[in-house]
Amino acid sequence: MALKRGQVGFLFIPLFLSVLIASLVSARAEIGTHILIDARSGEVLSQKDPTRLWYPASLTKIMTAYVTFKAIREGRASLDSVVVQSKNSLSEPPSKMGFKAGTKITVDAALKIILIKSANDVAVALGEAIAGSEPAFIAMMNAEAKRLGMVDTRFVNPHGLPDNRQVTTARDMAILAQAFWRDFPEARDYYRHPGIKFGNKTLRSANREYLLRVQGANGMKTGYICNSGFNVAATATRGRRTLIAVVMGAASGLERIAHTRQLMDDGFRKRSGRFTLATLPRSGGRPPADGYCRRNPKxxxxxxxxxxxxxxxxxxxxxxxxxxxxxxxxxxxxxxxxxxxxxxxxxxxxxxxxxxxxxxxxxxxxxxxxxxxxxxxxxxTIPVSTGVPNGARAPSVATSEAIEIIEVPLPVPNPRRQLAAAVARAAAKAAGDGGEVQLPVATTPAPGSLFRPGTAFAVPVPSPRPGN
Known part of the structure; x- marks a missing residue:
C-alpha cells in the first residue's frame, strides 16, 4: 500500500525521537559503581555494579588510617608517636605536603593530614612509622582487608596513586568504611573537618562541600585518579540512623557530591534492603580501561x-x-x-x-x-603543625634508623622551576657577554602521565614548637 508524503513523515518522527533520546542517554556521564548501606545492619539500600573491580584512588587512605588506629589501640603507637618524613615518602607525587626529609610530625598530625588534605607523602611516612617500612605496612593493609572480608581488594601502596594492580569494589570499600565507622569512633573527629590550617596556609578538603551542605554529613574520604574518576566514601547520620555511601567513577567533584547527597536522601526514606554486604551476590566485572576520566565527560x-x-x-x-x-x-x-x-x-x-x-x-x-x-x-579549619612533644618516640615496631636507611632518590625537581632558572642563567650570561639569550627546551611529561613531578602543593616548614 502506497503511503502519502505526510504519512511517511509521521512514521519517521518516532524513529527520530528514539535515536535522539538514545544519543542523549549515551552522552550523559554515568557513575561507574555505587553502594549505599545501613551502617549498623549492613543492609544494602541502593547499588549499581557493587562488585565490579574499580581503582580506589585515595579511598586507600581509609585503610591506612584504619591500620594506624588499630596500632594505637593495641599499644604499639600513640597519637604523640613520631612520624619522620623519609626520602622514600618524599618521593611521592602530589598531592603532598612537601616537608623536607627528616621533618618530624606526630601520628595525630599525620592522620589529620591524610584524612583531610590527602597528602600522599605523609601517608607513606605514616606507614613507615607504624610498620617499619612501606612494604611491611602494605602487608598489614592486605592482612586487614582479608580479615574484614574484602575479597576483591588488593593494596600495593598506602595512598592510592595510579597502579593498576591496586583494585577494589564498591562493596569492599563499604565493608572498610563500615568497619572504620564502627571500630574507631574516635576517628570521626578527624574526617569531619573541611580543612586544616598549617602555618599561614589553609588546606581545604575535597569533601568540604559535602560536609558543609548535606544534612547530617559526617564525611570520610574522597579520591581521584584519571583511571578511577571521582570517588568518595561518605557517611551521614539523621536521627539515630547512619548510612554509608560509596560512589566511584563520577565525572566531576560536583557530580560526586550531588550523587552522594541524592543517595543519602533516598536511603533515609527506606527502612530495609533485599541484601546485606554479606549476602550481596558477586557479579564481578573488569575495572575501567586506562583513561577513564577522558571518556566520561563532565x-x-x-x-x-x-x-x-x-x-x-x-x-x-x-x-x-x-x-x-x-x-x-x-x-x-x-x-x-x-x-x-x-x-x-x-x-x-x-x-x-x-x-x-x-x-x-x-x-x-x-x-x-x-x-x-x-x-x-x-x-x-583545625590546626596542624610539625614538631613532636619532648620525649615522644617512634611506634614500637619501627625506629628512626629503620626509616633513614631507606635510600630512594629524591623527586625530580619541578621542571617549570628548572626552566625558569635556566632562562635566568642564560639571560645573566648574555648580559655579561653581550650575546643572545639561548632559551632551553622545556621537557614535557610522558604521554598518559597523571602528575608532573614537583608541581603540587608544598608548604614551608614552620619552626618547631618551643622545646623541640
Whole structure:
C-alpha cells in the first residue's frame, strides 16, 4: 500500500525521537559503581555494579588510617608517636605536603593530614612509622582487608596513586568504611573537618562541600585518579540512623557530591534492603580501561541540574528558595572555578533553567545550593603543625634508623622551576657577554602521565614548637 508524503513523515518522527533520546542517554556521564548501606545492619539500600573491580584512588587512605588506629589501640603507637618524613615518602607525587626529609610530625598530625588534605607523602611516612617500612605496612593493609572480608581488594601502596594492580569494589570499600565507622569512633573527629590550617596556609578538603551542605554529613574520604574518576566514601547520620555511601567513577567533584547527597536522601526514606554486604551476590566485572576520566565527560551545569535539582520536588511557589540564601560567604567547590560572590540571578533566569549571572557566567553558587543544598555550617579549619612533644618516640615496631636507611632518590625537581632558572642563567650570561639569550627546551611529561613531578602543593616548614 502506497503511503502519502505526510504519512511517511509521521512514521519517521518516532524513529527520530528514539535515536535522539538514545544519543542523549549515551552522552550523559554515568557513575561507574555505587553502594549505599545501613551502617549498623549492613543492609544494602541502593547499588549499581557493587562488585565490579574499580581503582580506589585515595579511598586507600581509609585503610591506612584504619591500620594506624588499630596500632594505637593495641599499644604499639600513640597519637604523640613520631612520624619522620623519609626520602622514600618524599618521593611521592602530589598531592603532598612537601616537608623536607627528616621533618618530624606526630601520628595525630599525620592522620589529620591524610584524612583531610590527602597528602600522599605523609601517608607513606605514616606507614613507615607504624610498620617499619612501606612494604611491611602494605602487608598489614592486605592482612586487614582479608580479615574484614574484602575479597576483591588488593593494596600495593598506602595512598592510592595510579597502579593498576591496586583494585577494589564498591562493596569492599563499604565493608572498610563500615568497619572504620564502627571500630574507631574516635576517628570521626578527624574526617569531619573541611580543612586544616598549617602555618599561614589553609588546606581545604575535597569533601568540604559535602560536609558543609548535606544534612547530617559526617564525611570520610574522597579520591581521584584519571583511571578511577571521582570517588568518595561518605557517611551521614539523621536521627539515630547512619548510612554509608560509596560512589566511584563520577565525572566531576560536583557530580560526586550531588550523587552522594541524592543517595543519602533516598536511603533515609527506606527502612530495609533485599541484601546485606554479606549476602550481596558477586557479579564481578573488569575495572575501567586506562583513561577513564577522558571518556566520561563532565555533565556540566545543565546536566547536573537535570539529574540532581532539589527544586524538582518543590512547588513552583518556592522556586526561588535557594536564590537568596547563603550569599554572605559565597559558595565554593573548587577555588577559582565554582565561586560565586556576585549578586543572585534574576527570577526569570532561574525559571528558564539558564542558571546564569547577570554577566552571563554560570552561577555555580546557585547550582551548588540547588544540587547539594545551601551551606548549613561555616567553613572552619583545625590546626596542624610539625614538631613532636619532648620525649615522644617512634611506634614500637619501627625506629628512626629503620626509616633513614631507606635510600630512594629524591623527586625530580619541578621542571617549570628548572626552566625558569635556566632562562635566568642564560639571560645573566648574555648580559655579561653581550650575546643572545639561548632559551632551553622545556621537557614535557610522558604521554598518559597523571602528575608532573614537583608541581603540587608544598608548604614551608614552620619552626618547631618551643622545646623541640
Amino acid at each position: 555533565p556540566g551545569a545543565k546536566g547536573i541540574m537535570a539529574r540532581y535539582d532539589l527544586e524538582k520536588s518543590k512547588p513552583k511557589s518556592s522556586a526561588l528558595s535557594f536564590t537568596n540564601q547563603n550569599r554572605k560567604e559565597g559558595s565554593v567547590l573548587i577555588p577559582g572555578l565554582f565561586t560565586n560572590k556576585q549578586a543572585p540571578e534574576s527570577a526569570e533566569s532561574t525559571a528558564s533553567g539558564d542558571f546564569k549571572l547577570p554577566n552571563g557566567k554560570t552561577d555555580w553558587g546557585l547550582i551548588l545550593d540547588r544540587s547539594i543544598g545551601p551551606r548549613r555550617l561555616a567553613f572552619r
